[in-house]
Ligand SMILES: Nc1nc2c(ncn2[C@@H]2O[C@H](COP(=O)(O)OP(=O)(O)OP(=O)(O)O)[C@@H](O)[C@H]2O)c(=O)[nH]1
C-alpha cells in the first residue's frame with residue numbers, strides 16, 4: 003500500500019474512510035501446471051509493495067533452498083505456503099491472498115494447475131468474480147486450460163482474462179500472441195463470458211503486470227493490473243426476488259422469535275408479504291433486526307434477524323421468499339455436478355446433500371451426459387470418476403426450496419457429502435426442478451433403505467435365480483455369495499432349504515401352493531432388499547407371472563433375473579438328488595419339466611449356461627455383469 | 643461512525659456473521675477461542691452481532707499459560723462480565739507445577755506444552771466439536787491455505803494436503819466423534835481491515851495496543867516488556883522506559899514491542915500503513931523456520 007508517510011494524523015480519519023469505500027474484486031488465477039500462476043500472484047504482491055522486509059528476507063532464504071530460478075528470487079514461494087508445495091515446486095491447494103491499490107481491494111485465489119487437484123481449483127473459483135487464465139506462451143492452450151475455463155464458467159465466473167505468460171521465452175512475439183488469442187477467442191465464445199480479454203505478460207520479469215514494458219510496445223491494451231482495477235466485474239446490484247435461508251432460530255426469551263440468516267438475490271423490506279417456501283404459509287415481515295438498530299430494508303448480502311407478523315412454524319433450512327415470487331420446491335432437480343472424490347459416483351448410491359443450510363439424503367438417479375472438457379462434447383456414462391463433470395438428475399429424500407444457479411448462487415448450489423467419510427465429494431449447480439409426478443423416492447420412515455444400504459457401503463439388489471431342478475442355481479448362488487462376502491458385501495440367500503422347512507412348511511406342491519410359495523419368498527426378499535442387503539433367491543420359480551410379481555416389488559434397477567439355463571437332459575443326467583428318476587417313475591407328481599411346465603424367461607437380465615463350467619467361473623461372469631450395471635464397484639477400485 | 647452498507651468492511655462483516663451462525667447451527671458443542679488480542683476482540687464483536695438480541699450460544703475459552711500480560715487478564719475478565727458470557731479459563735496445572743516457563747524451556751518447547759497441548763486437552767476434556775479461532779489468511783503463508791471450516795482429526799491434527807473442498811459459503815461441518823472443526827470467521831480479513839473495523843465500530847481493545855511508556859529490555863534487537871518480577875535479566879541487560887506499543891499480543895516474554903508514538907487508534911493505523919515489517923515479526927515463536935507454522939498447525943496448534 004503506497005501511502006505518504008508524511009500524511010498528518012488529523013487527515014487520517016478521512017483517509018481511512020476513503021479506503022473503506024473502495025470496491026472489492028475477487029479473482030482467481032488458473033490454467034495448466036507450471037504456467038506461472040503463483041509467480042504472477044507473487045509478482046502482484048511484490049509490485050504493489052505488500053511484501054514486508056522480514057518476508058522479503060525469508061523469501062531470499064527460501065529461494066536459495068527451494069527456488070526454481072537459480073540465484074534469483076522465486077516469487078511463487080511467496081504464495082506456495084505448504085512444505086510439500088515448496089519441496090515439489092507446485093501448488094497443491096488454493097491460497098487466498100489480499101492486496102489493494104488506490105482504486106480497489108483484491109482477494110485473489112491462487113489455484114493449482116495439476117489435474118489431480120482440480121477440486122481445489124473449483125474451490126477457488128466458486129467465490130470469484132473474474133478468472134485470470136494463464137497460458138504458457140510456448141505451449142499455448144492445453145486441455146487443462148480448457149478444463150479450467152469450463153469449470154470457471156460453470157461456476158458462474160462471468161469475466162475472464164487470458165494472460166499469455168512467459169512472453170519473454172518467445173521473444174515477446176506479437177505473432178505468437180495473436181495466434182493464441184485467436185484460438186482463445188474461438189473457444190471462449192461458447193462460454194458467453196461478459197468480458198474476455200487477452201493480455202501478454204511475463205510474471206517472472208514483471209513485463210505488463212503492473213507496469214508497461216518497452217519489449218511489448220506493440221501491445222496497446224492495458225497492463226493486467228490496470229484491467230483488474232477497472233473491469234466492471236463487481237456483482238451487479240442484485241435486484242431480483244430476495245431469498246432468506248434461515249440459518250438459526252433466534253429465541254432469547256418468550257417475547258422474541260426471530261429468524262437469522264443472510265438475505266440474497268434482492269432486498270427484503272419491512273411490510274413485505276412473504277412465504278415459507280416449503281410449507282407455503284404466508285405472513286408479513288414485521289422487523290429487520292440487527293445489533294446496530296432496526297432496518298427498513300435489508301439489501302442482498304446483509305445478515306439480519308427477521309421477525310414476522312404471525313406465529314408460523316419455521317426452522318433452520320426453511321427459505322423465506324416474496325409471496326408473489328417463490329422458489330421451486332421439489333425433491334428432484336436436474337443439475338451440473340463436479341465429482342471431487344477418488345471414489346467413483348454410481349447412480350443410486352445415497353449421499354447427503356447440503357443446500358442453503360438444509361441437509362437431506364440424496365442420490366443421483368441418472369447421468370444424463372458427461373462433458374468432455376477438451377471438446378465440450380456430451381458423452382454417455384454409467385459412473386463419474388474424480389474431476390469428471392456431468393449433467394444429472396438428482397433425487398432427494400425430502401422436498402427442498404431452490405432456484406436455478408443462474409438466478410441465485412446461494413439457493414442454486416449444493417454440495418454432496420459422503421455418509422461414511424464425511425468428505426465433500428461433489429459440487430452441484432441446479433439447472434431446473436423436475437416435476438413431482440416423476441418422483442419415486444419419497445420415504446415416510448426416517449431411516450430408509452438408502453440409509454441402511456449406505457451403512458453397509460453397498461447398493462441393495464435382488465438376484466433372482468430361476469431354472470430347472472438340478473440346473474445349478476443353489477451351487478452358483480452359494481459361490482456368488484462367497485465372492486460377495488469377500489468384497490465385504492452383506493448378503494443373504496433364500497432357497498428351498500431355509501424357506502420350505504420354516505416359513506413355508508405348510509405349503510405343498512400344487513399349483514396354488516407353488517404360487518403362494520413364490521409370493522412369500524418374493525415378499526421376504528423385498529424386506530431384505532429394503533434392509534439394504536444383496537439378496538439372492540434360488541427357486542425354480544417356473545411361472546413368469548410370479549417372477550414378474552417379484553420384479554414389481556422392488557425398485558427399477560434392483561431386480562436381476564438370472565436364468566440358469568441348463569438343458570433338461572443335462573439336469574436329468576446330473577440328477578443330484580435322484581428326483582428326476584423318481585418323477586419319471588411316477589413317484590413324484592407335478593415335477594417341473596416332467597409333468598409340470600417351466601416357462602423360461604424371455605428377457606432375463608443375465609442368462610448363464612452351465613455345461614462344462616465351474617460354479618466359480620459362472621459366479622465371476624455374474625459379478626462382471628453386476629459391475630457393468632453399477633451394483634458393485636469394479637474390483638480394482640475395491641482392492642485399493 | 644457506522645460503516646457504510648456497501649463498503650468492503652460490511653461485506654466482510656456479513657460473511658463472518660454467516661460463518662459464525664453456521665457453526666452454531668451445525669455443531670453440537672462449539673466454543674470460541676478467546677485470546678484477548680485485537681482479532682479476538684473483532685471476532686467476539688461479530689458473534690455478539692450474529693446472535694443479537696440473543697447472547698452467543700457458546701462459551702469462550704482462554705488458554706492461560708500464566709505468562710500473559712497482566713493487562714490482558716484484567717481486560718478478559720471485564721469483557722466476559724460486561725457481556726455476561728461464560729468464560730472457561732484453562733491452564734496446564736501440571737506444567738505450572740513443573741515450572742515450565744519461556745526462559746528455561748525454549749520458546750517452541752514452552753509453547754508446545756503450555757499452549758498447544760493444553761488447548762488440545764481443553765478441547766478434548768469439554769468434548770467441543772467445533773472451535774472458533776481468530777486467525778486470518780493474511781497472517782502467514784500456511785494460513786493462506788487453510789479452509790474456513792478446517793477439519794481436525796481426533797488427535798487435533800491438520801492435513802494440509804487433503805483438505806475438504808469448500809465451495810461458495812456452503813460449509814461441511816460433519817465430523818465423527820472425537821473429530822472437530824476449527825472455524826475461522828476472520829479468514830478473509832487483513833490486519834488493516836481489523837484496525838479499520840475496530841475504529842469504525844469503537845471496539846474495546848487491550849490498552850497495550852496503544853503506545854505508552856513501558857519498561858522494556860532490548861534482547862537481540864527485540865524489545866521485550868518486563869511485565870512482572872518473574873522476568874529474568876541476562877548479563878548486561880537493563881530495563882529502560884520507552885514509548886512502545888504491541889502489534890500482536892501473547893505471552894509477554896515472547897512478544898516484542900515496537901517503539902511508537904501512536905497513542906490513539908488512528909495513529910496506530912497510520913503507522914501500520916507505513917510499516918516495513920509484518921505483524922508476526924514480533925512473535926518469537928514464529929521465527930524457527932519457514933515451515934514452522936504449518937508444522938505447529940499439523941500438530942494441533944491453533
Ligand atoms: N521465463 C519465465 N518463467 C516463468 C514466468 N512465470 C513463471 N515462470 C516460471 O515457471 C515455473 C512455474 O511457475 P509457477 O508460478 O510455480 O507455476 P504455477 O502455474 O503456479 O504452477 P502450479 O501451481 O503447480 O500449477 C517457475 O520456475 C517460474 O519461475 C515468466 O513469465 N517467464
Ligand SMILES: [Mg+2]
Pocket residue numbers: 039040041078092093112113114115
Ligand atoms: Mg502455483
